[in-house]
Amino acid sequence: MEPVKGDGSHKEMNQDPAKLSLSNFIAGESRDPLEAPPTFTRWMQAGAWAVELYEPELLASADARTTIDYNGRPRSVINLCSYNYLGLANHPEVVAAAHGALKTHGLGACGSPMLSGMTDLHRELEQRVAEFLGREDAMLFNSGFGGALGTISGLLRKNDVAVLDNRSHLSLRDGAVLSRCRTEKFEHNDPASLDAALRRHAGRRQLVIVEGIYSMDGDFGHLDELIDVADAHGARIFVDEAHSMLACGEKGRGAAEKFGVEDRVPLIYGTFSKAFGALGGFVAGSKETLRYLRFYAHPYVYSCALPPVVVAGILKALEIGRREPELRTRLWENANYFHQKLRELGIDTGKSTTYIMPIVIGDRERMYRLCHELRRRGLWVAPVDYPAVPQNKICFRACVTAKHTRADLDEALNILGDTLKGDSKVKSAAFRLRCKMSELALRMSS
Ligand SMILES: Cc1ncc(COP(=O)(O)O)c(C=O)c1O
Structure with a gap:
């Protein structure tokens, strides 16, 4: 296949492979979009070990x-590689609950929650999560990534601004891209940088997006200071509690509980793939907001619901996480x-x-x-x-x-x-x- 003229990406051919990274191979190199860039394939071979x-x-x-x-x-x-923070993925009670659901509900949900994939177990989990977090309602996603992507893209619109900490997870950034809103970044955990970012878009609807615990650095989001800044600008806040939910805070309600800011965070998002030891994501908040989101979060509407087996395991994991x-x-x-x-x-x-x-x-x-x-x-x-x-x-x-x-x-x-x-x-x-x-x-x- 001939290279695309003027593409310029072939300079990688002559570079020391040790100096290249994944960021060097995002330009197409040939006329066939289904062909991996040859320089990427060679780079992978050189670094196979x-x-x-x-x-x-x-x-x-x-x-x-x-x-x-x-x-x-x-x-x-x-x-030292696993997110099974509380050991619930292989807890005997969790495994037994999943076994039970396999017998009653079979393996898969076989449909979007909107049309046929919702079961009594899903509804029970929604209610339990909402009650656990003191919210009116909760909705479930079949992956944490889809939950973050779907929530951000389902709520933000073209003229809105997503203001993200520069260490934010890709699911959050991709959610903003999908919504086609403007995006702004601020320096990690820096209130002054957040203040400047919010000032640049004064007058627009703004959503400040932060995490409870950052997945690469392992540090807490400075929630209280950042919420102060967001409040001062009339901006709303979204907290990704993927790594903190059930593992952090006296009752397990995440970093927002630990820092005493739960009542300042209207919408809370978490995953079931970390401390719950399972799979999936959720968002909890007001009934009205979630009713709207149910129809506008694409990964919710257009993707199969979580397998009931997994939902039953999560229900048990939540029970144990609260009990112990x-x-x-x-x-x-x-x-x-x-x-x-x-x-x-x-x-x-x-x-x-x-x-x-x-x-x-x-x-x-x-x-x-x-x-x-x-x-x-x-x-x-x-x-x-x-x-x-x-x-x-x-x-x-x-x-x-x-x-x-x-x-x-x-x-x-x-x-x-x-x-x-x-x-x-x-x-x-x-x-x-x-x-x-x-x-x-x-x-x-x-
Ligand atoms: C901060 C954060 N948000 C969202 C996700 C996506 O969650 P999941 O792996 O459950 O899809 C991850 C995954 O590791 C994460 O670290």
């Missing part, structure tokens, strides 16, 4: 210790312990103050090499590369859960300490040589 860290195969449940496939063989690992606050206590004790020990090891966790901890490496090659070494030694962490984070914040991310024992955490710390200490410049040079050689081999073969 790093790419193989993605989409790892889990051979068991997302428990604190689990088994993954590593290099074609089962590998027992301490799991000690799960949250354990989660936070584990998080604080792990933070303290990482600090003692001199490991940089950026701004994190929660159970999500980026272990900042700031160098792509080194990060991938360390990730491999950690898996070899039985510690499973997730690679986080640019453009998901800025280049100097390239890291691997560790999440602790309530299910980790002190022995799990201590072993993880030993592996981390040893691996980071043993990672010498000599290894780094050997690695670079290996990269250069595979790059050369590729050039010669093309």
